[in-house]
Amino acid sequence: MLRYRSINEYVPVDIDKLRPKDSYKKLLEKRTHPIDALIQDYGAIPENLLQERACPTCGSTESGKELEKDHLTLVRCSTCALVYVNPIFDEEHYYESYGSREYQRIVRDLGEASHDYRVRRFGSERIDAMAGYLTDFSESPVAYLDVGCSTGFVVEAARERGWQACGIDLNPSAVEFGCKRGLDLRTVALDEGEFVPGSFDAISLFDVLEHLVRPAATVERCFELLRPGGILYLYVPNYDSSSRLLMGKDAHFIWPTHHLNYYTPTTLGKFLERHGLSIELVQTEGLDFVDYIWQRKELHQEDMGVLERIADTLQFFANAGGYGKNLRILARRPV
Numbered sequence: 001m002l003r004y005r006s007i008n009e010y011v012p013v014d015i016d017k018l019r020p021k022d023s024y025k026k027l028l029e030k031r032t033h034p035i036d037a038l039i040q041d042y043g044a045i046p047e048n049l050l051q052e053r054a055c056p057t058c059g060s061t062e063s064g065k066e067l068e069k070d071h072l073t074l075v076r077c078s079t080c081a082l083v084y085v086n087p088i089f090d091e092e093h094y095y096e097s098y099g100s101r102e103y104q105r106i107v108r109d110l111g112e113a114s115h116d117y118r119v120r121r122f123g124s125e126r127i128d129a130m131a132g133y134l135t136d137f138s139e140s141p142v143a144y145l146d147v148g149c150s151t152g153f154v155v156e157a158a159r160e161r162g163w164q165a166c167g168i169d170l171n172p173s174a175v176e177f178g179c180k181r182g183l184d185l186r187t188v189a190l191d192e193g194e195f196v197p198g199s200f201d202a203i204s205l206f207d208v209l210e211h212l213v214r215p216a217a218t219v220e221r222c223f224e225l226l227r228p229g230g231i232l233y234l235y236v237p238n239y240d241s242s243s244r245l246l247m248g249k250d251a252h253f254i255w256p257t258h259h260l261n262y263y264t265p266t267t268l269g270k271f272l273e274r275h276g277l278s279i280e281l282v283q284t285e286g287l288d289f290v291d292y293i294w295q296r297k298e299l300h301q302e303d304m305g306v307l308e309r310i311a312d313t314l315q316f317f318a319n320a321g322g323y324g325k326n327l328r329i330l331a332r333r334p335v
Contacts, residue, residue: 002265002282002322010316011125015290017117023110025298030106032070034097034257045071050087056215056261057082057271067249072256080270083239083262091213095170095189097258098211104173111151112177123157126233130202131161133231133280133330142201145225147218148208152178152185159183168193190221197224206235209268210259219275226333232277238327240264242288242318252291253325265322268329277331284324289314291325 038045054061060079063086067074075086097103111118134142142163146154149167151174158165166184169175178185186193203222209215222232237253239262244251253259263271269279289311296302307314318324 098170118153281330286324
């Protein structure tokens with residue numbers, strides 16, 4: 001259930017620091033990099049490279065077409081209403097994509113230059129949020145794992161708080177950047193990491209679940225690694241967000257070459273409960289109106305002056321009503 005929120009809680013985001021220079025524009029321009037060569041050679045993705053899959057949340061094979069974008073199709077599950085890409089490439093394709101030089105360059109341009117700002121603005125905020133649900137673990141340093149840690153900005157904030165923090169990511173250059181800052185980061189997939197079951201008080205999946213071919217397997221592994229009473233904190237794009245309602249399939253997070261699963265507060269909450277977790281926090285935040293303004297100015301050369309002046313207020317309304325682009329759910333493993 002969404003809690004009542006006061007507008008005094010709203011903290012603006014410095015877009016120039018979060019998205020330095022033209023890094024965000026380059027990200028959008030390069031969003032199809034894993035399939036560009038295929039499209040150039042064949043004009044489409046060859047059918048033999050794609051495979052059908054069942055709903056990654058409930059396993060149903062019944063669905064209806066939602067939309068098409070970037071030569072891929074999104075469908076909506078007829079049973080649980082999850083929106084997901086179908087068909088998709090095999091899992092190895094995505095592992096290779098996130099380790100590719102092109103993807104490393106994208107993250108380097110966007111993430112490394114903004115790392116210090118992300119530590120202060122977002123890393124500390126996320127650690128504060130988790131700390132409020134970890135009062136039973138206050139006698140010793142919190143054992144924390146950040147899955148999909150990127151440059152390690154949340155791990156760095158956790159370490160500064162005195163937590164025993166580590167992170168994993170498939171992007172070698174992002175991990176190397178964090179390691180040079182003295183962080184415990186590793187280039188390894190969750191199911192390949194040599195972690196001891198029941199050894200973590202908190203695990204986070206920030207902007208991870210939407211990328212996965214088998215999200216259920218990842219949630220199951222996190223459940224196994226958590227101590228009884230431990231917490232799982234997730235961020236995913238919110239399919240029922242203001243940005244999608246305003247921009248349709250042109251919403252920036254609809255990125256089917258990378259984002260394979262599209263959740264709402266309802267579909268994600270039920271998914272986690274199905275795997276034995278209890279939901280303790282549902283919240284949305286976002287840059288919906290910043291993205292909408294950017295799109296209208298950058299692509300349509302429209303004057304957005306009036307909307308720019310009230311963008312933060314509108315964003316608070318969207319966040320408080322559950323329509324922010326970024327969906328946050330905190331769930332607990334039962335004791």
